Amino acid sequence: MKKFFFxxxxxxxxxxxxxxxxxxxxxxxxxxxxxxxxxSTFGHTAIRVYDSANxxxxxxxxxxxxxxxxxxxxxxxxxxxxxxxxxxxxxxxxYEYQFFKRTVWEQDINLTAQQQQNIVxxxxxxxxxxxxxxxxxxxxxxxxxxxxDVILRQFPGYVVEKPYMEAGTTxxxxxxxxxxxxxxxxxSKLGIDVLLGSGTDTAMNKFTGMFLxxxxxxxxxxxTYNGKPIVSARHVLVEGENIRQSNYYVPFMAVALFSxxxxxxYHFKRRQVFLINMLDSFLLFTTGLLGILILFMWFATExxxxxxxxxxxxxLPANVVAAFIVSKKSRALGIYFLAALAINLCLLAGxxxxxxxxxxxxxxxxxxxxxxxxxxxxxxxxxxxNRNSIC
Numbered sequence: 001m002k003k004f005f006f007x008x009x010x011x012x013x014x015x016x017x018x019x020x021x022x023x024x025x026x027x028x029x030x031x032x033x034x035x036x037x038x039x040s041t042f043g044h045t046a047i048r049v050y051d052s053a054n055x056x057x058x059x060x061x062x063x064x065x066x067x068x069x070x071x072x073x074x075x076x077x078x079x080x081x082x083x084x085x086x087x088x089x090x091x092x093x094x095y096e097y098q099f100f101k102r103t104v105w106e107q108d109i110n111l112t113a114q115q116q117q118n119i120v121x122x123x124x125x126x127x128x129x130x131x132x133x134x135x136x137x138x139x140x141x142x143x144x145x146x147x148x149d150v151i152l153r154q155f156p157g158y159v160v161e162k163p164y165m166e167a168g169t170t171x172x173x174x175x176x177x178x179x180x181x182x183x184x185x186x187x188s189k190l191g192i193d194v195l196l197g198s199g200t201d202t203a204m205n206k207f208t209g210m211f212l213x214x215x216x217x218x219x220x221x222x223x224t225y226n227g228k229p230i231v232s233a234r235h236v237l238v239e240g241e242n243i244r245q246s247n248y249y250v251p252f253m254a255v256a257l258f259s260x261x262x263x264x265x266y267h268f269k270r271r272q273v274f275l276i277n278m279l280d281s282f283l284l285f286t287t288g289l290l291g292i293l294i295l296f297m298w299f300a301t302e303x304x305x306x307x308x309x310x311x312x313x314x315x316l317p318a319n320v321v322a323a324f325i326v327s328k329k330s331r332a333l334g335i336y337f338l339a340a341l342a343i344n345l346c347l348l349a350g351x352x353x354x355x356x357x358x359x360x361x362x363x364x365x366x367x368x369x370x371x372x373x374x375x376x377x378x379x380x381x382x383x384x385x386n387r388n389s390i391c
Contacts, residue, residue, distance in 0.1 A: 024053030025116040026108065029147060029231075030093075031217040033103035033240055034178055040102075041182050042175075043213035045144040047151070048090060048106065049120060057090040060123050063143035065136070079302035083136040085126050085146075094237060103240035107220055110232040115154040122150060139171050139200070139305055140208075144216045155225040160206040164218040171200040171305070172357055174212055180248040190251045190359050194290070195297055197309035198356035251361035259368040266372075280372060281323045287369065288319030310356040313347045314366045316340055326376065334380035341373035 032044040047060045064086040075081040097104045111119070125131060136142060152158055165174070172193070179189035210216040223230050262279065269275050294315055297306035318336070325333060344366055351358055 024051055025113070025120065026050040026052070027111055027116055027119055027151075028109060029107045029151065029217065029220060030059065030237075031105045031107070031213045032097055033214070034182060035100055035102055036182070036184065038185065038188050041178050041185055041188070043178075045147045045213040045216060046093065047119075047123065047147050049123070050090070058087050059090050059093040060127070061086050061088065061093070061143070062134075062146040078300065079135075079137070081136060082133040083143075084134075085123075085132045087123075087127060097238050097240070101240045102238065103236065104238040105217060106235055106237050107217060107231045108233040109151055109220075110225075110228065110230050111154060118154060119150060122153075135302070137302075137304065139211050142211060144213045145211050148210045148216055151220075151230075155223075155230055158223050158225045158230065160219055160223050162222040163206070164215060164222055165204070165209050168203045169209065170203055170357075171211070172196065174204070174209070174215065175200070178212075184247075186247045186250045189248065190361055193357070193359035194311050194315075194362075195294065195309070196305050197298065197307045198354075199307055200305050201356050251359075252364070255361050256364040259364040262368060263371070266375075277327045280326045280376065283369065283372060284319040284326060285323035287315050288317055288321070288323060291315035291317035292320065308356075310347075310354050310358065313343055314362065314369065316343070329380050331380070334377050337373045337377040337380070341370055341377060344370040344373060 026049075028048045028050075030046045030048050032046075034041050034043045044063055046062070048057070049060065050057045062083065062085050065081060065083050069075065069081065094104065134141060134146070175192060175196075176189065179185045179192065182188075204211075206219065210219045220231050221229075221234065262283075266276065266279065291312055294306075294309050294312055295317055297303060298309055319340075322333065322336060348363070348366055348370065351360075351363065
């Protein structure tokens with residue numbers, strides 16, 4: 001009888017061990033290095049599910065969208081475009097990164113058989129037409145955060161043992177990490193800094209900092225569950241080329257050169273009233289139009305990161321109106337130019353003290369605008385002083 005119970009106990013132990021250790025599945029996190037184009041600057045994340053029993057090898061990808069979506073570009077701009085979960089074979093997925101020579105890392109996730117089944121069931125349910133779409137947000141809900149949540153849901157109480165980024169790091173800092181070193185991305189950095197508001201300058205925590213693929217990969221390397229690492233192995237699937245190339249100073253030099261050239265032109269053509277008025281109208285209209293775009297991104301879109309944007313202190317929307325009446329000498333217009341001058345000077349004085357990091361390449365242009373506001377106010381004020389003295 002004892003021998004019988006021993007055999008039963010042994011068989012149950014073997015079955016439990018097999019259930020815990022193996023189900024014919026291997027689930028891993030795929031992290032793809034940045035590419036040269038803006039859409040690929042921050043890399044990509046996907047989940048690989050290898051099933052040896054059924055001889056399938058699939059990649060679940062949360063970074064897909066439909067170009068044929070009605071009003072695609074309007075929805076993309078307004079932040080109302082839905083991204084979708086798609087699935088493709090592992091070989092098809094890897095081919096693109098091999099072709100463009102982008103590094104791909106794979107991290108094997110240390111999962112029990114039950115946890116593996118949980119993830120597969122979740123992904124398959126998420127793949128259904130009624131579940132596959134989600135409202136994309138480039139910080140809070142993207143391909144990396146989706147993969148993060150799918151996996152970490154199996155590790156309640158996980159602990160990030162070591163920091164994978166410096167304390168106080170913001171989303172803008174993480175964007176700059178790639179934009180400062182990416183080929184041809186210096187101007188993209190300037191544009192992104194103009195459109196993103198102060199919300200991106202809030203310090204990230206260990207969870208929210210995982211919104212970019214390589215930082216998610218590094219975070220998983222330092223994460224444990226019940227004292228054990230959640231990553232059992234990491235290896236390189238594709239050895240790509242290093243595309244890092246620092247050129248962050250180019251916009252500053254270009255804007256400084258442009259502003260200096262305009263100052264020289266203003267000086268030598270100051271007696272040509274029509275030309276000067278045209279230049280002033282151009283500057284006012286351009287800054288005003290940019291200010292309207294910032295307001296649109298703030299209030300008319302779903303991009304949370306575009307709210308509370310301090311760039312409105314130099315990109316004044318009312319400049320669009322001032323551009324068409326710059327030649328008029330009304331007292332109200334003079335007061336407006338004086339107020340614009342005061343705002344610009346305060347902005348320059350507190351440039352590095354604002355709760356939003358302002359792109360330093362804009363400083364020469366803001367100095368130029370301050371100079372023109374002063375000249376325009378001075379002209380109108382002098383004209384009214386002369387009229388009062390005649391009276």
